[in-house]
Amino acid sequence: AAAAISAAAADAEAAGLWTQIKAEARRDAEAEPALASYLYSTILSHSSLERSISFHLGNKLCSSTLLSTLLYDLFLNTFTSDPSLRNATVADLRAARVRDPACISFSHCLLNYKGFLAIQAHRISHKLWTQSRKPLALALHSRISDVFAVDIHPAAKIGKGILLDHATGVVVGETAVIGNNVSILHHVTLGGTGKACGDRHPKIGDGCLIGAGATILGNVKIGAGAKVGAGSVVLIDVPPRATAVGNPARLVGGKEKPTIHDE
Amino acid sequence: AAAAISAAAADAEAAGLWTQIKAEARRDAEAEPALASYLYSTILSHSSLERSISFHLGNKLCSSTLLSTLLYDLFLNTFTSDPSLRNATVADLRAARVRDPACISFSHCLLNYKGFLAIQAHRISHKLWTQSRKPLALALHSRISDVFAVDIHPAAKIGKGILLDHATGVVVGETAVIGNNVSILHHVTLGGTGKACGDRHPKIGDGCLIGAGATILGNVKIGAGAKVGAGSVVLIDVPPRATAVGNPARLVGGKEKPTIHDE
Amino acid sequence: AAAAISAAAADAEAAGLWTQIKAEARRDAEAEPALASYLYSTILSHSSLERSISFHLGNKLCSSTLLSTLLYDLFLNTFTSDPSLRNATVADLRAARVRDPACISFSHCLLNYKGFLAIQAHRISHKLWTQSRKPLALALHSRISDVFAVDIHPAAKIGKGILLDHATGVVVGETAVIGNNVSILHHVTLGGTGKACGDRHPKIGDGCLIGAGATILGNVKIGAGAKVGAGSVVLIDVPPRATAVGNPARLVGGKEKPTIHDE
Numbered sequence: 132a133a134a135a136i137s138a139a140a141a142d143a144e145a146a147g148l149w150t151q152i153k154a155e156a157r158r159d160a161e162a163e164p165a166l167a168s169y170l171y172s173t174i175l176s177h178s179s180l181e182r183s184i185s186f187h188l189g190n191k192l193c194s195s196t197l198l199s200t201l202l203y204d205l206f207l208n209t210f211t212s213d214p215s216l217r218n219a220t221v222a223d224l225r226a227a228r229v230r231d232p233a234c235i236s237f238s239h240c241l242l243n244y245k246g247f248l249a250i251q252a253h254r255i256s257h258k259l260w261t262q263s264r265k266p267l268a269l270a271l272h273s274r275i276s277d278v279f280a281v282d283i284h285p286a287a288k289i290g291k292g293i294l295l296d297h298a299t300g301v302v303v304g305e306t307a308v309i310g311n312n313v314s315i316l317h318h319v320t321l322g323g324t325g326k327a328c329g330d331r332h333p334k335i336g337d338g339c340l341i342g343a344g345a346t347i348l349g350n351v352k353i354g355a356g357a358k359v360g361a362g363s364v365v366l367i368d369v370p371p372r373a374t375a376v377g378n379p380a381r382l383v384g385g386k387e388k389p390t391i392h393d394e
Numbered sequence: 395a396a397a398a399i400s401a402a403a404a405d406a407e408a409a410g411l412w413t414q415i416k417a418e419a420r421r422d423a424e425a426e427p428a429l430a431s432y433l434y435s436t437i438l439s440h441s442s443l444e445r446s447i448s449f450h451l452g453n454k455l456c457s458s459t460l461l462s463t464l465l466y467d468l469f470l471n472t473f474t475s476d477p478s479l480r481n482a483t484v485a486d487l488r489a490a491r492v493r494d495p496a497c498i499s500f501s502h503c504l505l506n507y508k509g510f511l512a513i514q515a516h517r518i519s520h521k522l523w524t525q526s527r528k529p530l531a532l533a534l535h536s537r538i539s540d541v542f543a544v545d546i547h548p549a550a551k552i553g554k555g556i557l558l559d560h561a562t563g564v565v566v567g568e569t570a571v572i573g574n575n576v577s578i579l580h581h582v583t584l585g586g587t588g589k590a591c592g593d594r595h596p597k598i599g600d601g602c603l604i605g606a607g608a609t610i611l612g613n614v615k616i617g618a619g620a621k622v623g624a625g626s627v628v629l630i631d632v633p634p635r636a637t638a639v640g641n642p643a644r645l646v647g648g649k650e651k652p653t654i655h656d657e
Numbered sequence: 658a659a660a661a662i663s664a665a666a667a668d669a670e671a672a673g674l675w676t677q678i679k680a681e682a683r684r685d686a687e688a689e690p691a692l693a694s695y696l697y698s699t700i701l702s703h704s705s706l707e708r709s710i711s712f713h714l715g716n717k718l719c720s721s722t723l724l725s726t727l728l729y730d731l732f733l734n735t736f737t738s739d740p741s742l743r744n745a746t747v748a749d750l751r752a753a754r755v756r757d758p759a760c761i762s763f764s765h766c767l768l769n770y771k772g773f774l775a776i777q778a779h780r781i782s783h784k785l786w787t788q789s790r791k792p793l794a795l796a797l798h799s800r801i802s803d804v805f806a807v808d809i810h811p812a813a814k815i816g817k818g819i820l821l822d823h824a825t826g827v828v829v830g831e832t833a834v835i836g837n838n839v840s841i842l843h844h845v846t847l848g849g850t851g852k853a854c855g856d857r858h859p860k861i862g863d864g865c866l867i868g869a870g871a872t873i874l875g876n877v878k879i880g881a882g883a884k885v886g887a888g889s890v891v892l893i894d895v896p897p898r899a900t901a902v903g904n905p906a907r908l909v910g911g912k913e914k915p916t917i918h919d920e
Contacts, residue, residue: 159529243536266685273769280806346887361609362627364888422792506799624872625890
């Protein structure tokens with residue numbers, strides 16, 4: 132019963148957000164006739180957030196050999212089969228709106244943020260990967276990397292409430308894990324050291340902030356709420372709520388007395 | 395009267411450059427029949443530099459929902475409404491030709507340099523932004539980031555004579571300002587620290603050179619003629635004609651006696 | 658006679674690899690009907706590896722003004738005219754399969770690895786460059802940079818058995834040389850210092866490993882088997898089998914006693 136109530140609440144939240152997105156699109160279409168047709172086809176003609184995203188992503192990721200209609204059906208079927216995907220989408224939209232001062236509306240994020248779109252497409256490729264549909268997951272992975280310059284291996288596990296800000300150049304390896312409410316700037320690598328096979332990529336805790344161009348390598352643990360400075364090269368564990376900066380990265384305040392921030 | 399003379403001189407300069415670009419394209423079409431149709435449609439069939447760029451950019455940035463004809467009209471109307479845009483384009487073409495040893499002709503830059511094309515499209519999105527046509531400016535911003543992997547917020551103010559060399563991965567935030575005759579290499583970030591709202595991005599003076607992968611964060615001032623080394627992470631002001639290198643960046647020669655170069 | 662035997666052996670190796678790729682594609686098409694049409698058009702309908710790659714690359718790199726049929730003919734003619742290109746392709750496929758733990762099949766690399774595809778397209782643009790077909794080589798260069806975010810100047814000389822892992826953001830300058838069996842991660846720059854003209858870019862020896870985000874600038878020599886750490890900024894020669902890390906990069910073990918690794 133609790134699960135049913137929770138599911139109903141999530142449905143209501145998504146429906147409310149979708150109503151708001153449509154209102155934003157209607158307002159923008161009226162103010163800017165040049166965009167009316169675009170906004171109609173991407174948002175206003177659709178009956179749900181999932182349909183709108185499936186259409187928009189299908190158009191972005193299709194090619195002359197991988198047709199948009201095939202991708203639209205695939206995306207919508209996957210959203211329909213697993214409501215947690217839609218809930219994660221809602222959390223990502225809220226994350227962008229709250230955490231990015233340049234995000235002026237939900238529809239702006241939905242239509243224009245390549246980081247948001249890449250994450251939604253990744254979640255579908257991850258679902259396919261867990262269903263052992265690896266060739267399809269990898270074809271999708273490749274299209275995401277071509278179109279958005281965001282390269283997330285389909286096996287990587289990513290939470291919800293994620294902000295991939297700017298997003299260009301983000302690389303996330305096969306055995307990486309990213310928690311909830313994480314913000315990752317552009318050019319961030321969660322990679323391997325090249326020395327190990329198997330479980331070889333970073334684990335990022337809830338609420339972390341990873342600055343632009345940070346390179347985190349190996350099966351290291353970045354604790355919940357930790358921060359990694361821009362341009363850092365991190366080869367060590369970072370404790371919860373600590374900050375690591377530099378190349379090679381060191382903890383601010385040192386290993387014995389790292390500066391811990393509350394937030 | 396002085397303004398009219400100056401405008402006439404700018405028109406004459408643009409016309410002369412356009413004549414040269416067409417001569418280059420004619421020569422290349424003769425030498426390489428495989429490119430004849432391409433060069434005809436992108437350059438030789440057009441009556442002005444603005445029309446050629448509007449056509450080329452419209453084709454590059456269009457999508458199945460944002461049509462090339464809509465973009466062509468938008469770009470050409472914007473160029474026509476503000477001659478300073480065309481003058482900036484001319485200055486950018488000259489900058490690439492003079493400063494980049496790999497730039498073998500003006501038509502090469504016009505057709506092939508994603509940094510040049512991204513800057514031209516940015517100027518149009520910036521113009522739309524200042525006209526309060528934000529949804530259209532942001533849709534264009536998003537297409538520029540998808541197609542060229544160059545992410546410049548429409549509100550960012552950029553001078554003329556700009557060389558974005560290689561350009562992939564450049565990120566420029568909302569309140570950043572870039573002067574005239576600036577050269578910026580690929581993977582450069584002019585970003586925020588994440589701690590501030592409002593005016594939170596770098597100000598780059600005239601004639602600066604920002605090396606590949608440099609990350610400049612916060613509302614800091616990079617003085618005219620300063621240089622920032624490749625891979626630097628800059629969180630401080632840099633005096634005019636000084637050089638900053640390293641992570642975190644320090645002034646070469648120290649804060650008290652920074653090395654000042656004349657050029 | 659020895660050359661004829663060697664050519665026959667290379668043909669046999671390519672034919673064997675192509676048979677394996679077709680078998681992989683047939684297996685995937687059966688397991689995943691959604692991909693059947695895609696796999697038929699990209700692999701199963703073709704009679705050779707060169708034809709398949711020419712078709713796939715032509716589709717990826719075409720635009721509304723540079724048609725896929727023109728590119729297909731250009732690529733296939735170039736492959737046919739110089740068998741060493743096909744042999745390099747075979748070596749690159751084997752390199753990805755052996756060195757990248759995430760590469761699960763040859764067809765996966767052929768279809769999905771933007772680094773692999775960018776290198777194949779570069780070899781064709783390099784061939785055109787050496788034939789003085791510079792405008793066509795540069796048009797291709799530009800499309801590779803747009804589509805894959807990989808920017809390799811057509812004049813750059815690159816060996817075989819190359820792995821460009823992830824590949825986004827790689828920049829290789831005009832006078833750079835890369836040996837055989839080199840692995841280069843994403844965001845790597847082989848660039849100039851901006852101070853020199855002429856021969857101004859790095860020379861990378863056989864078997865080197867260049868980590869993610871490394872920036873190597875100037876006409877420096879990275880000796881055979883050397884390693885460059887992620888995020889390093891290298892402005893100096895690195896001896897064979899030595900390791901350089903940091904910003905600015907220093908040799909591990911120092912200049913007098915650099916750590917030399919055998920492999």
